[in-house]
Amino acid sequence: MLNIQPSPDLPRFAFGEYDEVIMEGISYRAIDCSDAGYVFARTDGTGVAESFAHAVLSQRVTRGMLVHRRDAFLPESAKRRLRAPAQVLSTLTPKQQQKAKYHESLVRAFLEMETEGKVKRTETSVNSALHEIKFRAGKYLSVPSEGDVIETGGNKMIVPTKISASRLLKRVAAFS
Structure with a gap:
């Protein structure tokens, strides 16, 4: 679940270092945050970075167009997925x-x-x-x-x- 920090202007989201954010089918990892928004790097190895204003992220959350997988890139999560029967x-x-x-x-x-x-x-x-x-x-x-x-x-x-x-x-x- 997303952690929202209250703000008089826009909601602020707290994406962690090991979180995965999926928008439009593209997997991202947060690499920087500022008052303006977040910079995300794609996790597909292309090295592409994209920036999203807090307002854009807020709209995508509201419309259900953003998936936040907390700690998806933690080593423990990866090990758990390997242990799970597939x-x-x-x-x-x-x-x-x-x-x-x-x-x-x-x-x-x-x-x-x-x-x-x-x-x-x-x-x-x-x-x-x-x-x-x-x-x-x-x-x-x-x-x-x-x-x-x-x-x-x-x-x-x-x-x-x-x-x-x-x-x-x-x-x-x-x-x-």
């Missing part, structure tokens, strides 16, 4: 694919709301937002995919029912 989704059974889609939809819904500032990574916050998280997850689940076990389409919307705040927070931590 399989090609197509090698899973249809039932396993549906389960992965179910959990991913909940995590994506949470991250979307976190970006909007509507939920925090605490059980209390998740419990109070769980109804909306489930509803948003239903939007992701209702998009048909090849491995679906459950028929979707038409005016049907599949809304997750079995999830607790603590379990969701564990899945979010594993996803990040």
Whole structure:
């Protein structure tokens, strides 16, 4: 979640040294900050640096066009991603694919709301937002995919029912 420092003019964001910022599908790392804004370097190895005014960053956050992955470049995060079991989704059974889609939809819904500032990574916050998280997850689940076990389409919307705040927070931590 983004840390916003209150300001009478514009929100100020606090991007850490090891944070990843994704805008328009491009991964960046903050390399400098001033009163005017941030300078980001692309993480694709091209050496390209771009500057963004605080107002532009604020607009992108408001529109959901900025993803902030805190500590994504920390060595511990990289090690955790290596330890996590990784399989090609197509090698899973249809039932396993549906389960992965179910959990991913909940995590994506949470991250979307976190970006909007509507939920925090605490059980209390998740419990109070769980109804909306489930509803948003239903939007992701209702998009048909090849491995679906459950028929979707038409005016049907599949809304997750079995999830607790603590379990969701564990899945979010594993996803990040």
